[in-house]
Every structure is written in structure tokens, then in C-alpha cells.
Amino acid sequence: MIARVTTVAFQGIDTLSVDVQVQMASGLPSFTIVGLPDKAVSEARERVRAAMGSIGVALPPKRITINLSPADTLKEGSHFDLPIALGLLSAMSIIPPDALEDFVALGELALDGAVTRVAGILPAAIHAAALERGLICPHAQGGEAAWAGDIAILNPDSLLGLINHFKGACVLSPPTPRLQRDRPPGPDMADVKGQESAKRALEVAAAGGHNLLMIGPPGSGKSMLAARLPGILPDLTPAEALDVSMIHSVYGALPDDGLIQRRPFRDPHHSASMPALVGGGRRARPGEISLAHNGVLFLDEFAEFSRTALDALRQPLETGKVNVARANAHVSYPARIQLVAAMNPCRCGHLDDAALACSRAPKCAEDYQARISGPLLDRIDLTVEVPALDAIDLARPGAARRSIDIRAHVIRARARQRQRYEKEISAENTPLTNAGIDAATLEKTMALAGDAQTLLSQATAKFHLSARGYHRVLRVARTLADLDEAPETGREHIAEALGYRRIRHGGALATA
Known part of the structure; x- marks a missing residue:
């Protein structure tokens, strides 16, 4: 038998x-x-x-x-x-x-x-x-x-x-579903002094699910700002929580206290290899980009990552999934993430400070920033300067606006996006955010003021924006309008969105 x-x-x-x-x-x-x-x-x-x-x-x-x-x-x-x-x-x-x-x-x-x-x-x-x-x-x-x-x-x-x-000697009791226990809130945005432009960009990124790059000298608060992003993001929906928990379960990292409710925040070291980021190895395990699914992948010291590892992120950022092909395995993992990156303007980090900058400035900045390829930069919606703080800024008390207040604003903006897109999108697991929908749906549901379209067309021609860059400016502008509770995307929203766009100029990054 x-x-x-x-x-x-x-x-x-x-x-x-x-x-x-x-x-x-x-x-x-x-x-x-x-x-x-x-x-x-x-x-x-x-x-x-x-x-x-x-x-x-x-x-x-x-x-x-x-x-x-x-x-x-x-x-x-x-x-x-x-x-x-x-x-x-x-x-x-x-x-x-x-x-x-x-x-x-x-x-x-x-x-x-x-x-x-x-x-x-x-x-x-x-x-x-x-x-x-x-x-x-x-x-x-x-x-x-x-x-x-x-x-x-x-x-x-x-x-x-x-x-x-x-x-029949004893009967095992059935288990009950468990959720993660309520955890203490993370670091608060009110602890960050100054950097109002960066805080604004962080709020816009959270509201629309946009990718964000922060550039600034050492000690200006880039990592501090990124650590506060999870505190202003909405919790996972039940469907998202199930997707995230399945990935962490396969990886063997699901907490004992049940399904994950808060959005993941992964911050690998800049020495991480390409398989560590996108997945792979002998058993084709999920990488950091999949473990951050429906959450945030924070890459500090962005330009210090290997060029191969960074360029491997390009396809997952566009498609929301990563296909790991190996000799003995071919698997697909979801990887719909919000990329947040931070980097110095140059290797020494003090490009804008003549007293501290190295002797190779500004050539060193061009070489350093050229490590970020154009196609990867094209997939980043928001780029913001995070300047060094002076003694006056450091002596001031913390900002009055706390993470809980910003989070409420973000949740209201996302609710407007969900209401606008849920009738247009029938595909499952498609995020109903300005960054997550396809370009056709964005254009179909977006009302542009006449002068806003004129400004966008002029900027596209002048700065040679790609088709992807054009639509990413539209996405950011729509998020800005949602934060303002505006039914139409106006000229001021397009102008601010263009201010977050970075293009190559002589090897270095410049504002559009």
C-alpha cells in the first residue's frame, strides 16, 4: 500500500x-x-x-x-x-x-x-x-x-x-485570524526643522504615490525626512495587506502577530547587489523591491549603488512587477513601490559651499550625478533640493504641522483619486492613485485649464521632455490639484510640477 x-x-x-x-x-x-x-x-x-x-x-x-x-x-x-x-x-x-x-x-x-x-x-x-x-x-x-x-x-x-x-484522544482548537498589534507611531514630521520645500515634496509624493529624489549636502536631513514618510501614508487596504503578507510569508519574514497593516519601508545599504534588490539567488527569492510592495523603497546614498543594480529597477518601476529568470527558476513577484532616494550633489557633498567644496568642483558634480542614468531619472516624478541648515534654522522650535495632520490631508487627496478612477479601472491590484493609473485613464479623467495646457506644451518643447516625462508632470500636477481640492488642474499646478522635474544639462541635473 x-x-x-x-x-x-x-x-x-x-x-x-x-x-x-x-x-x-x-x-x-x-x-x-x-x-x-x-x-x-x-x-x-x-x-x-x-x-x-x-x-x-x-x-x-x-x-x-x-x-x-x-x-x-x-x-x-x-x-x-x-x-x-x-x-x-x-x-x-x-x-x-x-x-x-x-x-x-x-x-x-x-x-x-x-x-x-x-x-x-x-x-x-x-x-x-x-x-x-x-x-x-x-x-x-x-x-x-x-x-x-x-x-x-x-x-x-x-x-x-x-x-x-x-x-480522538484530544481535539485541537481552530486558530483565529490575527492582525499586527497597534504599534507606537513613528518619528514625527514636526521634529524636522526648516526644509519646508522638502516637506511639501514629501506630502505631494505621499498623496499621489510618486517617486521622489532628494539632493543635498551631508547632514541636511534627507534620511530624517524619508524616515517620516511612512507616518503620513494611509494604512494598507485589506487586499493590499494580503498581497504584502503573502510576499513576506514566502520570504519567511511575516511577523508572529499576524498580517501586515502598515506599508512596508525598506532601506537596503548601498552595497546591496542586483539580486538583493530585484530578487534572485539559487532559490529565486524576492528582493527588496518586492518586500517593499505597496510601500516605500528608500535608497540612501543613491549614487553609491552599483549602476547595474539601479538600472535593474527601471522595468519594475514601470510595470509594477519583477520577473526573475534564472537557469533553474522563472518566477514573477509583485513590485509596485514608491521609490524614495537621497544623494549628495557631489562626492564631497559640499558643491554649493565654496569654503568646503573640493578642488574639482563643479566637474565632480557632473561625474557624480552622471551615475544616475537618464532612463532611471526619467521615472522619478519629484526631485527636490535639501540645502544645509544654518544656525538660525537649527535654533528655531520644530514646525507646528505634525505627521498626523499631514496624513489626514494625504488621505483626503487619495480618496478623491479613488473616487475618480474606480469607475474607469476594472483591473484588479491596480492602485487608484495618480502615479499608478495608466496614461490613457489619466488624460480621460483630467480637466486642464486652457492656459495650463499651453504652459505644459511650451515646457515640453523647450526642455525636450519625453512622453513619459510629459505624463509624469501631468500626474504630479493632478496630485497638487487634489491636495488643493481643485476640480481642474490649473496653470499654478503645472508650474509647480515642472519645478520638481529635473533634466540633464551638461552632465549635471538641472530644474526644468
């Missing part, structure tokens, strides 16, 4: 059913796992043997073969431990053979028989719901699995507890 248990293999955030087939036959004692297992799956036989021995179950002296079907798909991860153990217990008639037919199982086994955490519980639970089956998962992750819907969930803390449940 062959015992069968269903589990999953992960391909990005997608899941594939895997049939764990267990056969015990006569012959020399052995324990073999076939079906293209990786090293972690091959080592499962030792963990399973020790875990079963710790609860008093000895494997019979037979030829044991475990087949993971489909056999031509690579199986990775330690979550195969539990289904392999359950298949063995079923083949030994310790668990009734039909008890596992309606479940998908995954979990890692400790040597003492405990069922420990694994990555990918949430997408596995959604997959089980699609199959109209229940899920067996680690006890610590039952609250995560419960978000998959109305399915039967068993979340034992040990292999022995699961055996007792199937034998």
Missing part, C-alpha cells in the same frame, strides 16, 4: 500541489527520498527519524521510499518534514489512511517532535482553500493561515499532539 499526503512547492508567491507518496517494501532497510529534492529536503529523513523516535515510534526495518510528485519539479525547503512524517505514520497505520485526504500539510520537525515555523504558510493556506481542503501547519502560524477563509486548520505544536487529534 502507498500512503499519500498533499503538500506544496513554491514558485514565487504561486503554489504547486505536491503529492508525497510513501511506500514501505520488503528488502534491505533504507530510507530514500526521490523527486528532485534539494539538500534541506534530503536531510528531512534524519529529522523525521529523530522526531518519530522521540515520541516512541520506531521506523520498521524495511525499504522506505518517499516520492515527491511531480518528480521533475525542484522541491526546496524544510516544510516537507511534516508531510513526510504523516505519510510514514499513515503507512504504519498509526494514523487512519483516510484522515489526511482532506488536508494540505507543511511544517518543519524539531528533533524532539515539535512542529516549528516555515515560510509560505499564507499562500499555502490560500492554495488549500482553492482545493477545498484544510491545512495542517505549525502552531505559531495558525493565526496567519486563518486569513485564507473558512477552511479547517490544524495547528499542532508537536507531532504527538497531531497523532492524538486523529486518534
Whole structure:
């Protein structure tokens, strides 16, 4: 007789059913796992043997073969431990053979028989719901699995507890969905002294979901401003929270206290490689750009990142997803992010201060800023100067406008955008923001005053704006009108949006 248990293999955030087939036959004692297992799956036989021995179950002296079907798909991860153990217990008639037919199982086994955490519980639970089956998962992750819907969930803390449940000796209680606990608010915008232009740009970026680049000398407050952006962004919608949590679940970074409610904020070091940013590696795991999905990716010391890594962001910034193609894997991850970057104007950082600037100024600024390619710069909607503060600014008290007040303004602006676009866009997972909609929908729903169109046309011709640059100016201008609660986009909105646009001029960046 062959015992069968269903589990999953992960391909990005997608899941594939895997049939764990267990056969015990006569012959020399052995324990073999076939079906293209990786090293972690091959080592499962030792963990399973020790875990079963710790609860008093000895494997019979037979030829044991475990087949993971489909056999031509690579199986990775330690979550195969539990289904392999359950298949063995079923083949030994310790668990009734039909008890596992309606479940998908995954979990890692400790040597003492405990069922420990694994990555990918949430997408596995959604997959089980699609199959109209229940899920067996680690006890610590039952609250995560419960978000998959109305399915039967068993979340034992040990292999022995699961055996007792199937034998009727005790009954496992179903878990309840859990949300992240309310966390203390982050740093407040009121702590930032001066920099009113940068604060304005940050508010506009938050209201429309725009990409932002801050340029200024060291210590001017660029990182301080970026750290306060999450505090003025609205919380995730339920659909967005599910998408974000699935990515973090596959990555193995979903918090114990449940689904993520606040928008992610990722700030990798400038030494990060291209696979670290966009995803990849041997297992084609999600990168920082996917972990920041529906949130903020902050790249400090922007020009210090490798040119290859930065240019790899160009396609995801445009399409909202990243396709990771490797020799043994081809997966797609969502990557709809808001890029916020900060950089010095030159390598020494003091281009505008004659007393501190290096001897190569202004040539050093042209060389340094040329590290940011034109196509990547074209995808940045807002560029703002963050000048150094003088002693008078530092001595003044903090600004009266707090993050909570700015956030309320941002939420009202986003509500107007959602109301305007929800009737026009039927595609799922499309953000209803000025930065997220397609150009055709933007033009269809946008009312431009006559003199505003004239100004935009003149600026496009004079500064040779690309088609993308033209539409990004329109997007920013529409956001400015939403913040002003204006039904039409006026000349003043176009003028301010053009002031945030940067173009190449002799190698350095200049205002449009």
C-alpha cells in the first residue's frame, strides 16, 4: 500500500500541489527520498527519524521510499518534514489512511517532535482553500493561515499532539485570524526643522504615490525626512495587506502577530547587489523591491549603488512587477513601490559651499550625478533640493504641522483619486492613485485649464521632455490639484510640477 499526503512547492508567491507518496517494501532497510529534492529536503529523513523516535515510534526495518510528485519539479525547503512524517505514520497505520485526504500539510520537525515555523504558510493556506481542503501547519502560524477563509486548520505544536487529534484522544482548537498589534507611531514630521520645500515634496509624493529624489549636502536631513514618510501614508487596504503578507510569508519574514497593516519601508545599504534588490539567488527569492510592495523603497546614498543594480529597477518601476529568470527558476513577484532616494550633489557633498567644496568642483558634480542614468531619472516624478541648515534654522522650535495632520490631508487627496478612477479601472491590484493609473485613464479623467495646457506644451518643447516625462508632470500636477481640492488642474499646478522635474544639462541635473 502507498500512503499519500498533499503538500506544496513554491514558485514565487504561486503554489504547486505536491503529492508525497510513501511506500514501505520488503528488502534491505533504507530510507530514500526521490523527486528532485534539494539538500534541506534530503536531510528531512534524519529529522523525521529523530522526531518519530522521540515520541516512541520506531521506523520498521524495511525499504522506505518517499516520492515527491511531480518528480521533475525542484522541491526546496524544510516544510516537507511534516508531510513526510504523516505519510510514514499513515503507512504504519498509526494514523487512519483516510484522515489526511482532506488536508494540505507543511511544517518543519524539531528533533524532539515539535512542529516549528516555515515560510509560505499564507499562500499555502490560500492554495488549500482553492482545493477545498484544510491545512495542517505549525502552531505559531495558525493565526496567519486563518486569513485564507473558512477552511479547517490544524495547528499542532508537536507531532504527538497531531497523532492524538486523529486518534480522538484530544481535539485541537481552530486558530483565529490575527492582525499586527497597534504599534507606537513613528518619528514625527514636526521634529524636522526648516526644509519646508522638502516637506511639501514629501506630502505631494505621499498623496499621489510618486517617486521622489532628494539632493543635498551631508547632514541636511534627507534620511530624517524619508524616515517620516511612512507616518503620513494611509494604512494598507485589506487586499493590499494580503498581497504584502503573502510576499513576506514566502520570504519567511511575516511577523508572529499576524498580517501586515502598515506599508512596508525598506532601506537596503548601498552595497546591496542586483539580486538583493530585484530578487534572485539559487532559490529565486524576492528582493527588496518586492518586500517593499505597496510601500516605500528608500535608497540612501543613491549614487553609491552599483549602476547595474539601479538600472535593474527601471522595468519594475514601470510595470509594477519583477520577473526573475534564472537557469533553474522563472518566477514573477509583485513590485509596485514608491521609490524614495537621497544623494549628495557631489562626492564631497559640499558643491554649493565654496569654503568646503573640493578642488574639482563643479566637474565632480557632473561625474557624480552622471551615475544616475537618464532612463532611471526619467521615472522619478519629484526631485527636490535639501540645502544645509544654518544656525538660525537649527535654533528655531520644530514646525507646528505634525505627521498626523499631514496624513489626514494625504488621505483626503487619495480618496478623491479613488473616487475618480474606480469607475474607469476594472483591473484588479491596480492602485487608484495618480502615479499608478495608466496614461490613457489619466488624460480621460483630467480637466486642464486652457492656459495650463499651453504652459505644459511650451515646457515640453523647450526642455525636450519625453512622453513619459510629459505624463509624469501631468500626474504630479493632478496630485497638487487634489491636495488643493481643485476640480481642474490649473496653470499654478503645472508650474509647480515642472519645478520638481529635473533634466540633464551638461552632465549635471538641472530644474526644468
